[in-house]
Amino acid sequence: MSHADTGGDPVALRDWHLALIDRAFREGYGGVGITCDGAALRVIVPEPVAMLTHEHDLTELAAATNTTVLCRYDIGTEAPGTLAALARAHSSGLEDLDWAAARHEDRLIVAGEIDLSNVDRFAAVLSAAIADGIRTIDAQDLRFVAAAGLGALAHATQPVHARGEKITLHRVPP
Numbered sequence: 001m002s003h004a005d006t007g008g009d010p011v012a013l014r015d016w017h018l019a020l021i022d023r024a025f026r027e028g029y030g031g032v033g034i035t036c037d038g039a040a041l042r043v044i045v046p047e048p049v050a051m052l053t054h055e056h057d058l059t060e061l062a063a064a065t066n067t068t069v070l071c072r073y074d075i076g077t078e079a080p081g082t083l084a085a086l087a088r089a090h091s092s093g094l095e096d097l098d099w100a101a102a103r104h105e106d107r108l109i110v111a112g113e114i115d116l117s118n119v120d121r122f123a124a125v126l127s128a129a130i131a132d133g134i135r136t137i138d139a140q141d142l143r144f145v146a147a148a149g150l151g152a153l154a155h156a157t158q159p160v161h162a163r164g165e166k167i168t169l170h171r172v173p174p
Contacts, residue, residue, distance in 0.1 A: 008045050010053040014061065021065050031066040034058065038073035052085055085128075099142075101125050107170065108134045111141030114149030123152035130156050130167065140171035 006012035017034060024032045036058065045051045055071065062069045073086060099112030099122060108129045114122050126137075137153075139145075157167045 006044065008047060008050055010045060010050050010057060013045060013054050014057040017058070017061060021061065021067055025065075031068065033068045033070065034061075036069065036071040038071075038078060048082065055086055086124075096121050101129070103129065103134065104138075106134065107136040107138050109138040109141070111143075113144040114142070114152070115144065115146040116148045119146070119148040119152050122149060123156060126152060126156045130160060135160070135165065136168045136170050138170045140173060142173060 006016065021032045036055075041051055041054065045054050058069045058071070061067055071086070073082075078086075096112070096118050098118055099110065099114055101111075101122075102109050108126070110122075153169075160167055
């Protein structure tokens, strides 16, 4: 798949993915996995708005079909605003290697382990969720949070606290 194949048009890219998903199911596969790499995606869909439209489309395709989507972006090269926008595009649920986050109604449910190796990705998701109005973080399924994870939580909540609002940590395990 290249920019030449789709002209950078998110609709053409979505249709291409949908055709591949349909073909896989017709050929008897039980599920489909799509990997999306940030650097490659910028070649195929160079416009930032189109890239985010594509990310929304992938989220909808995954929800409508038995499809898993793995999006890989380099936190060292992506602009913080881009990471937050990408996190919002996948607002229904995100899975990292050691942790996962999903929105359910008015809360962000976080599970797994947050440590120094993944705190930057967690911070981007957390900040995006809080910027979108999430004020309750359900921590019942967290198994471990390193000091770096607590620092990310404190940093992400600063703007909310500065406005006199509260963030609630719900069902925090011992």
